[in-house]
Amino acid sequence: MRRCLQWLGGGSAQAAGIQVGGMSGCLCRSAAAARSKVASLRKRAKVNGGRLEFIPPQIPTRVEEPPEDEGWVHEVNLDGYRTQIIIDKGGVRLYSNNGRDWTTKYWPIALAAELPCRAAIIDGEVIVPGEQGDPDCPALEAAIWNEPSRLVFVAFDILHLDGRNLASLPLLQRKQALWQLVGHDLGKIQYSEHFESSALAIFRAIEKVGLESIISKRVDSRYRSGPSNTWLRAKYFEEADF
Template sequence: MRFIPCQLASPAGVLPVGDDWIFEPKFDGYRCQLVVWDGKLRLFTRNGLDWTERLGRSLPESVCETLDCAVDGEICALDKDGRPDFGLLCKALSDKNMPLAYFAFDLLACSGERITSLPLHARKKQLAEVIPSLGIESVKLVAHTSDGNALAKILLSKRWEGVMAKERNSPYEPGARSPAWRKLKFTRRQEFIVAAWRADKKTGALKSIMVATMDNGALTLRGSVGTGFSVRQRRELADFFSEHSPLGAPSTQLPVKGDIRFLPPTLIAEVEFLEFSSSGRVRGASFIGLREDKAAEDVQHETFFSDTTEKIAQPLAA
């Protein structure tokens, strides 16, 4: 069984309402596809990379040979409160003793046959039968609800990343960013392209990074990030960036000044920030970690949830 390209969600500022939608938590981890074929388990990133060796530590090498399936979900590292934490997941990439959990929210193939054309509610019904039959403690079935407003308020109180809204009768659209799936983020946090970096003149360690998004095929500068790095990260990232820094500036000129070392637009950073300025720059930005599961063309300016919880759910415009 081959990897099936992942369906992607469209950013949203409010949750849709109505009987056509179901809602589930948005997880703070790496999107992964769990494929079982001939009793063997493999984990693929959203770009189709086989990361079984890197992230499959909590999975058995084999399961029931009669159960061939492809499951869509997210692999996470959990904090002491059982909440997914992307920062911990970044640490887990280099610490194989850290346990991981896989949260399954969709079923793409069952008994060796694709079921992506089935409506979401039918796929989830089969998923609820498949996950228990796998018998893997670290693989969890993601629950869903028809009350998005109530779920959002619960997740807000527990400081989760956000909530997902999905059309219950929609098919799975491999490789598409579909309006049938909508992601609403509570915290102002998103991925940015690392466009350039500055080194400390005295130590040579990383001082800050310049981040950007890809809008209409061109890089748009979104500001500077100088906090959130540990002393070790500043040293290691400076070495890493030095290996990737080209001699000249990128073909798309960015409005930056000073001792800047440009990078090819391939490195992705997760950044938390207070707000966007009127000119579209991040304020109060803090580095969370580098992402290896996303491509630069997927990094766009995102919409975030209003701080007013009473405005979580609104009807869709006609």
């Protein structure tokens, strides 16, 4: 069953919440056959030219309180595993935040990455949706090893698309390109919505489902690997302290 978290507050015009959950039709294949296909894609990628390379992720700086002035948008931190999807002529590969190839561990997501593009580098998080649609953080590690069919990739940035480097574009332009690529999908690869409403309103909403932090991003920020002061991470704070 497909579920989504409905958040309070404003956001971009495309959607009102971050979509989580859902099942992909590719999961009707046996796990053994699926892993065999993923392994085949990886072997082919090693011999074909024109491969895209892993880009070290941009890391938000921890702050006590999120920015409330203009020029920032906010995204819910789902507390999943930071993951990068690379699609090119060699196939589909998924990497951990330190560049390790986790394609076989995330094989249901790899098989679902049949996106309308020739090449892409997508940044996001792998999560496990809980019964109410909110991320089930304690279940994530077990699902990777025992129930990978529960894994979902939530995309929040795109760095490359069909031969074009998007990392130098402002954040909102990258988000628009990402939405056009994956925004309508409610399956294994989903879009992470951003919000322009106050950080306090977002905290009130996410606190109800057990989440506690948001990532604030400058709307004009470029993607830069490593620690960043244009991406800020803040945990839930009381209204009295606001």
